[in-house]
Amino acid sequence: MSKQNPNSIEPHAAAPGVLKLEGSAARLQLVFASLVLVVPLLGTIEAGRLxxxxxxxxxxxxxFGVMYFVHMFGVTAGLHRLATHTGFKxxxxxxxxLTIMGSMAAQGPLYYWVSQHRRHHLYSDQxxxxxxxxxxxxxxxGLWYSHMPWMLxxxxxxxxxxxxxxxxxxxYFFVHRYYLAWVLLGLLIPTVIGALITQTFHGAWIGFIFGGLARMFFANQSAWMVGSISHRYGSVNFDTKDNSKNNWIVALLAFGEGLQNNHHAFPINYRHAVYWYEPDxxxxxxxxxxxxxxxxxxxxPxxxxxNKLSLKKDKV
Ligand SMILES: [Zn+2]
Ligand SMILES: [Zn+2]
Known part of the structure; x- marks a missing residue:
């Protein structure tokens, strides 16, 4: 890793505490990020074929549904609201x-996830x-970059x-350290369940594809829409000085995380819905x-x- 010349840094990296990976560390990061972006897509194509x-x-x-829940609840409750924001105990x-469930999403090891996300809050849309x-x-x-290529x-x-x-x-150290084991566990569990139910290799394969790779593809696409779509399209409740929006479709798919405007107004909240009718x-x-x-x-809060930040002056 090396320190950056401030004038040559891409806008997404122009912040203190950002280092540029070099050599084998950079290659490893590229390989892992590419695998996470490509392999679940291949699995989803195979699901379509099946x-x-x-x-x-x-x-x-x-x-597929249960593993989607495990994946999404692990990311939202474990990695995000607990480890990153300490919204509850x-x-x-x-x-x-919760953090092992979140690590099954293959969105990166815990320390990587927490530090990238805290930087997102600190410099939101700047x-x-x-x-x-x-x-x-x-x-x-810009919309495309914020959805997936930023990970590269x-x-x-x-x-x-x-x-x-x-x-x-x-x-957190334990969960971070064995990150790859949790990713593999998230693929192994549905494979074994498929094998146990059918007693066939075909059943194991269907379990692997539907509960493993296709689940990972759809759940991660939903989660990544939080960073892309919900910072562009949706409504606003609070004056947050950034471009965060409350997007209900993303909130439904990503278990409340699409309520980005609420979340950026009150990052340490255990919940992203501020009003009772918002989906979280x-x-x-x-x-x-x-x-x-x-x-x-x-x-x-x-x-x-x-009320201080509200643009609506509604009662909660
Ligand atoms: Zn955000
Ligand atoms: Zn957050």
Whole structure:
């Protein structure tokens, strides 16, 4: 890794605590990011072929749905609202479970995820935001860059700068360190379930494709729309000084994360819905888990903080 000349840095990387990977580290990052972008797509094409040539059993669709839930809830509750924003507290076991589920999404190791996302909040839609759709001259190119190619950037946020608190946490260290094992586990579980249900290799393959790769493709496309679509299209509740928007379609697909304008107004909230009618599945489940005593100290702003930033002056 090397320090950058400030004048030669691409706009998405122009922030303190950003280093440019070089040599084998850069090649490794490129290989892993490319695999995450391409392999689930190939698996989805195979899912399409299977749908065309054979009847897909009901269990395979259920497996897709359940694994989509595990993937999305792990990312939103574990990596995002807990590890990155500390929006609630929970036991060490639940913390491990949620962040392992999130790591199955293959969106990068925990420290990478946390530090990139915290930089996104710090420089939202300004120079230094790793995935803003609003920094390119060509707005369509900007939208595309913020959806996927940003992950191929050699410029990464340093963990010691952006994620110092998580480095000292033994659970986060463990989950980060064995990242690849969690990604493989997320592919292995549906494969084994398919094999157990059908006792055939064909069943194992259907499980791998539907619960593994196709699930990863659709869930990650939904998650990445949070950084692209929800920073361009949608409504606004709060004056956040950035371009974050509340996009309900993305919120439905990504369990509440599409409510970016709310989230950028109050990043440490355990829930992204501020008003009761806004769709936030992860927030609703965390509220239920709180009632069951599984999570606690849920952070939510009081009415006067909401009114201060609100453009609507509504009651919550
Ligand atoms: Zn955002
Ligand atoms: Zn966030």
């Amino acid at each position: 749908i065309w040539v054979t009847e897909i059993p009901a269990w395979a669709w259920w497996l 929970t036991s060490e076991t639940m913390k491990m479970l 120079k230094g935001d790793p995935h803003s759709p609003n920094l390119h001259e060509n707005k369509w190119l 950037s050699k410029h990464v946020s340093t963990w010691s700068h952006y994620a110092k608190d998580t480095l000292r946490d033994p659970v 599945l992860t927030g609703w489940i965390l509220a239920l888990m709180n009632k069951l005593g599984l999570v606690w100290d849920l952070k939510f 009081n009415q006067s903080s909401i």
